[in-house]
Amino acid sequence: MKLRWPRCGQFLSLCGGGESGELNISKRYRCLRRSLLFIMLLLTMAPLSLVAGLSFYRYQKLTQFEAENNIRWHAESACRSLEVFLDRLKDSLVVVAGTHVLPGLVAPERLDRLFADLKNKHPGLVDLSIIAPDGVQVAYAGPYNLRGKNYLETPWYNRALTRKAFVSEVFFGFRNVPHFVVAVTKKEADGYWLLRASIDTDTLDQFLFSISTELAEDIFLIDQEGQLQTSSRHYGRVHDTFPLAAGRRGKKEVSVIEKRYEGKELLQAVGTVQGTPWLLVLEQKNVADRSAWLSFRNQLLLIFVVTVVAAILIVVRISQVIAGRVREADETREKMLAETEHTNKLASVGRLAAGVAHEINNPLAIINEKAGLMKDLLQLGTEFSGREKFLQQLSGLEDAVKRARVITHRLLGFARRMESTMEKVQINEVLGEVMGFLDKEAMYRDIRIRLDLQPDLPVVESDRGQMQQIFLNIINNAIDAIGKNGNIDITTRQVSPRAVLVEISDDGPGIPEELIQNIFEPFFTTKRDSEKPGTGLGLAITYGLVKKLGGEVSVASGVGEGTTFSISFPLKG
Amino acid sequence: MATIPILIIDDEQDFAATLAERLQLRHFAARAVGGADEAMALMQGGWRPAVVIVDLKMPGLDGIETLGLIKQHDPTIEVILLTGQGSTTAGIEGMHKGLFDYLMKPVDIGELIAKIEQAAKKGN
Numbered sequence: 047m048k049l050r051w052p053r054c055g056q057f058l059s060l061c062g063g064g065e066s067g068e069l070n071i072s073k074r075y076r077c078l079r080r081s082l083l084f085i086m087l088l089l090t091m092a093p094l095s096l097v098a099g100l101s102f103y104r105y106q107k108l109t110q111f112e113a114e115n116n117i118r119w120h121a122e123s124a125c126r127s128l129e130v131f132l133d134r135l136k137d138s139l140v141v142v143a144g145t146h147v148l149p150g151l152v153a154p155e156r157l158d159r160l161f162a163d164l165k166n167k168h169p170g171l172v173d174l175s176i177i178a179p180d181g182v183q184v185a186y187a188g189p190y191n192l193r194g195k196n197y198l199e200t201p202w203y204n205r206a207l208t209r210k211a212f213v214s215e216v217f218f219g220f221r222n223v224p225h226f227v228v229a230v231t232k233k234e235a236d237g238y239w240l241l242r243a244s245i246d247t248d249t250l251d252q253f254l255f256s257i258s259t260e261l262a263e264d265i266f267l268i269d270q271e272g273q274l275q276t277s278s279r280h281y282g283r284v285h286d287t288f289p290l291a292a293g294r295r296g297k298k299e300v301s302v303i304e305k306r307y308e309g310k311e312l313l314q315a316v317g318t319v320q321g322t323p324w325l326l327v328l329e330q331k332n333v334a335d336r337s338a339w340l341s342f343r344n345q346l347l348l349i350f351v352v353t354v355v356a357a358i359l360i361v362v363r364i365s366q367v368i369a370g371r372v373r374e375a376d377e378t379r380e381k382m383l384a385e386t387e388h389t390n391k392l393a394s395v396g397r398l399a400a401g402v403a404h405e406i407n408n409p410l411a412i413i414n415e416k417a418g419l420m421k422d423l424l425q426l427g428t429e430f431s432g433r434e435k436f437l438q439q440l441s442g443l444e445d446a447v448k449r450a451r452v453i454t455h456r457l458l459g460f461a462r463r464m465e466s467t468m469e470k471v472q473i474n475e476v477l478g479e480v481m482g483f484l485d486k487e488a489m490y491r492d493i494r495i496r497l498d499l500q501p502d503l504p505v506v507e508s509d510r511g512q513m514q515q516i517f518l519n520i521i522n523n524a525i526d527a528i529g530k531n532g533n534i535d536i537t538t539r540q541v542s543p544r545a546v547l548v549e550i551s552d553d554g555p556g557i558p559e560e561l562i563q564n565i566f567e568p569f570f571t572t573k574r575d576s577e578k579p580g581t582g583l584g585l586a587i588t589y590g591l592v593k594k595l596g597g598e599v600s601v602a603s604g605v606g607e608g609t610t611f612s613i614s615f616p617l618k619g
Numbered sequence: 620m621a622t623i624p625i626l627i628i629d630d631e632q633d634f635a636a637t638l639a640e641r642l643q644l645r646h647f648a649a650r651a652v653g654g655a656d657e658a659m660a661l662m663q664g665g666w667r668p669a670v671v672i673v674d675l676k677m678p679g680l681d682g683i684e685t686l687g688l689i690k691q692h693d694p695t696i697e698v699i700l701l702t703g704q705g706s707t708t709a710g711i712e713g714m715h716k717g718l719f720d721y722l723m724k725p726v727d728i729g730e731l732i733a734k735i736e737q738a739a740k741k742g743n
Contacts, residue, residue, distance in 0.1 A: 400704070404676075407703030407724045408631055414725035415637040422644045451725050458704070458723075 075373050082365035090357045098350045102343070109339050113313055113332065114302045120259060121300045121315035121328040127257045128267075128319050128326065132228065135168050135243065136211040136321075139230040143241045148234055151176055151241075152185045161187035170249030172225060177203070179237030188244070190221055207231060207238050213322040216247050216267075216275040216284055224284040226250075226275070247284055250276045263312060264329040267319070270295055275324055280307055288327065290316070295325070304332060388566065388589070399457035407454050410447055417443040471508045473538055473546060473615065474499045480517040484525065491530050495521075498537040506546055507618050512591045519588045520550050520611050527554030527609060544617055551610040557603040565601055623739045624648040626668035628658045628685060629701070630677040638672075641728060647735070655680035655688060662692055670719075670738045672731075675702035675709050683713055690717045697738035701726065 142151075142160055151157055161174040173188020181198030197203040206212040206229040214227045229242040250267065254276060258265045267275035272290035274281060281288045294301050300317035311332035319326050421440040424433060481495065488495050524534050534552045541547040557565065566589040592599040596616045603609035625647050629635040635651035642649035650668070652658045654677055662668070671689055675682035686698050700713050700721035710721040719738045722731065 404703045408634070411703065411724035411726070412631060412634045412637065415634055415641060418728055419637050419641050419644075422641055426644065447725055448727075455723065 075369055078372065079365050079369035082368055083361060086361040086365060087358065090361060091354065094350070094353060094357065098346060102346060105342055105346075106339070109342075110332075113330070116261075117313045117315045117328060117330045118300045118302055120262070120330070121317040121326060124254070124257050124265065124328060125300075125317045125319045125326050128253065128324075129321060131253060132213055132319075132322060135171075135228050135245075136213070136230065138164055138167060139228060139241050139243060140211060143230045143232045148176070148178070148184075148232075148236075148239050154185065154187075157185045157187040164243070168243075168245075170245045170253075172244040172246055175242050175244075177229075177240040177242055179234075179239050192220055195220055202227060202229075203240070206240055206242075211321075213324075215269045215273070215323050216250075219244075247276050258328075259330075261330045262328060263307075263310070263331060264327070266327055267324045268327060269323050270325065278327075280329065290325070305329065385593075403454040403457040406450070410450055410454065414444070414447045414451075417447065468507050468509060470505045471510050471513060472503070472505050473513070473548060474503055476510060476513050477517060477536060477538070477548070480514055480521060483518060484521055487525060488534070491525060491528070493525055493528055493530070493532050493534060495534045495536065498535065500539045503538050503546060504540060504617055506615050508595050508615055512595060513615075516588050516591050516595075516613065517548070517550070519584045520613070523584060524550060524552035524554065524609070528552055529554070541614065545614045546617065548613045548615070549610055550613075551608060553608040556605045556607050556609055557601070558605050562601060562603060566599075622646055622648045623670060623735065624666070624668045625650070625735060626658060626661070626671045627651040627673075628653075628655065628671065628677070628682075629674040630654060631674070642732075642735075645728075645732065654678070655685040658685065659688055659692065662689070667693065668696060669742050670735050671696055671698045672701050672735075673698055675700055675704060683709060683716065686713055686716055686718055695742055697742045699731075699734055699738060 142164070151160070157174060157176065161171070164174060165171045173186065173190060173192070175183050175187065175192065176185040177197055178184040181196050181203060183193055183195045183197065186193040202212075202214040202217065206214070206227075210231060212227075212229045212231075214229070216224050216226045218224055224247040225244050226247070227242050227244050229240045231238045231240055254265045254267070264279045264281075266278040266281070266288075268288045268290060269275055272288045274284050274286045274288055277283050278286075278288070294316045296318070297316075298318060300315050302313055302315045305312040305314045307329070312329050313332050315328045315330075317326050317328075318324075417440050421437065421444070424436055424440070427433075477497070477499065481497075484495070521534065521536075528534070532553050534550065536551075537549045539547055566585050589599055592613055592615075597614050599611065599613045601609060601611050625639075625642055627635045627639050627642075627649060629638075629651070630653055632651070632653050635653070639649040639651040650661070650666075652661060656679065658671070673682045673685050673689075677685075680688070682700050682702070686700070689696055689698055694717065697719040698713075698717070699719050700710060701724055702709065702721060703724040710718070713721060719741065720734055722734060
């Protein structure tokens with residue numbers, strides 16, 4: 047049977063041209079499956095990836111915002127704590143300066159007492175001294191011998207004179223130890239004098255350490271030029287340079303930037319410590335290294351991967367099912383087209399056969415009559431030499447005409463499309479009638495015909511004569527196939543509320559697979575070389591008749607396994 | 620048994636003449652003509668065949684139309700349709716118009732004679 051290329055809509059057209067052949071068809075259905083897979087994956091993966099990406103981005107932004115707020119708050123708190131620490135010291139010094147006059151304070155024992163009192167309140171204090179309006183340190187209480195030192199040329203002294211209370215940058219001073227001073231000024235008759243207290247940067251380091259949190263990677267002070275005022279884990283010791291961007295100086299609010307240090311993502315906050323020349327720098331781990339973020343990222347990734355795998359499995363299955371259904375539908379359509387084509391072919395061949403048979407029958411009739419007349423004349427006439435020979439030749443001619451007549455009559459039988467006379471028919475009875483024709487033939491050939499007929503088989507509405515012809519053709523074929531000594535099994539049964547099935551099986555040699563597909567074609571015969579050659583019309587007629595009666599006929603056979611014809615008839619024609 | 624007069628109408632003159640001759644050899648009074656006009660002229664001339672064998676497809680009037688004319692002329696004349704066509708439609712139509720039977724070409728002479736005798740018997 048001719049295989050036609052099946053069409054399955056737009057998807058198949060994506061898969062190239064329309065060549066025929068089983069291999070190509072399989073390839074194109076695979077291509078259809080792949081196209082479906084791709085489109086469905088795109089439709090599922092795109093929104094899924096978009097949602098996952100958006101969630102990732104939004105959560106990252108949120109966490110980043112929270113982390114920035116967190117470090118900003120910590121930096122502001124640290125600045126405020128430092129301001130409070132220094133304000134308390136400044137206040138103490140302001141009170142001392144306010145309640146004393148210069149001559150009273152210069153007395154050594156008085157300053158020592160005051161220093162002891164202040165050290166109790168502010169343990170980080172190193173020393174306490176008084177600098178007279180001429181810049182000379184006139185009194186000193188503390189562990190060093192700095193009395194008499196002149197500060198007139200030091201930068202911090204001149205700046206301190208301009209303010210009521212002053213905090214200096216960190217410097218090394220006469221002691222060559224990093225420290226800063228807190229000084230208050232008081233005006234008397236001789237001019238401004240200073241009450242000065244020194245604090246080592248170790249005290250600042252300890253203070254900063256005490257106010258830092260576990261998240262803090264580094265916390266330190268710098269001056270407005272970026273010079274370190276306390277030691278830093280990342281940027282070195284006092285007076286080393288910290289890279290401070292110009293835009294971050296002199297701002298009241300805390301500025302936060304992202305930074306990378308030794309492969310770590312950091313957030314860096316810089317805030318101004320009010321009332322001092324300092325900026326506080328706080329560095330914390332950034333969001334990317336935080337466990338909450340990592341946990342969220344891992345969970346999101348896991349959910350995404352699981353969903354993607356599940357979606358792929360489902361999409362693969364769905365695309366397989368859809369491609370399978372499309373193929374099934376195409377094959378059904380193809381089968382129906384092939385059957386229609388076959389029926390049309392039968393009709394065309396039938397019309398052709400009728401025309402040919404008619405045209406041949408007339409000259410055949412003339413030959414028949416002429417030969418007959420010659421025979422008649424010879425039989426009536428007198429003896430002459432060769433008369434018997436003539437008679438023999440004429441008999442041969444008549445036999446040839448008879449053979450030709452059989453063929454033309456069969457052709458006409460094939461073409462004859464008599465209107466069916468529908469009546470109530472009991473198929474078991476029809477089979478019984480057909481057996482009446484074939485019993486003797488089967489007996490001569492030692493073929494046993496076994497009937498297994500459903501006793502209460504419903505009657506069908508059909509054409510009795512045509513049904514007889516169908517059974518006669520198939521059983522005759524079975525007898526011819528067996529030749530001698532074999533079995534034919536005939537069964538009838540109702541297979542559905544609307545159909546009855548007749549199966550005719552023989553244990554003959556069977557039909558090779560490559561011939562089965564042509565078995566219902568007109569003029570196709572397997573008996574061309576046998577003793578009783580076939581015309582190739584029997585099964586084509588049978589096929590046409592079954593179709594005409596609204597039934598279906600199929601054949602199952604294999605070499606050495608016999609052949610089974612299954613014919614189904616509708617209960618209502 | 621009296622000789623049965625038979626008229627063969629067929630445009631295939633060769634066939635008609637040969638068949639007539641064969642029937643004559645078998646003691647039938649057979650005559651052959653090429654069409655309906657000739658046949659009607661013969662019958663209207665006074666010759667009455669007991670059985671008419673007519674071809675279905677002929678130029679001019681076909682076998683069924685000729686049957687109608689014959690039956691109109693003499694309903695007792697039996698007509699056998701001889702056709703090379705497989706269609707039985709014409710045969711069934713002919714039966715409705717009084718056709719005795721129809722046979723297919725090429726026909727066996729024995730079979731034809733049997734039909735002629737049955738027809739003649741019915742006609743009598």
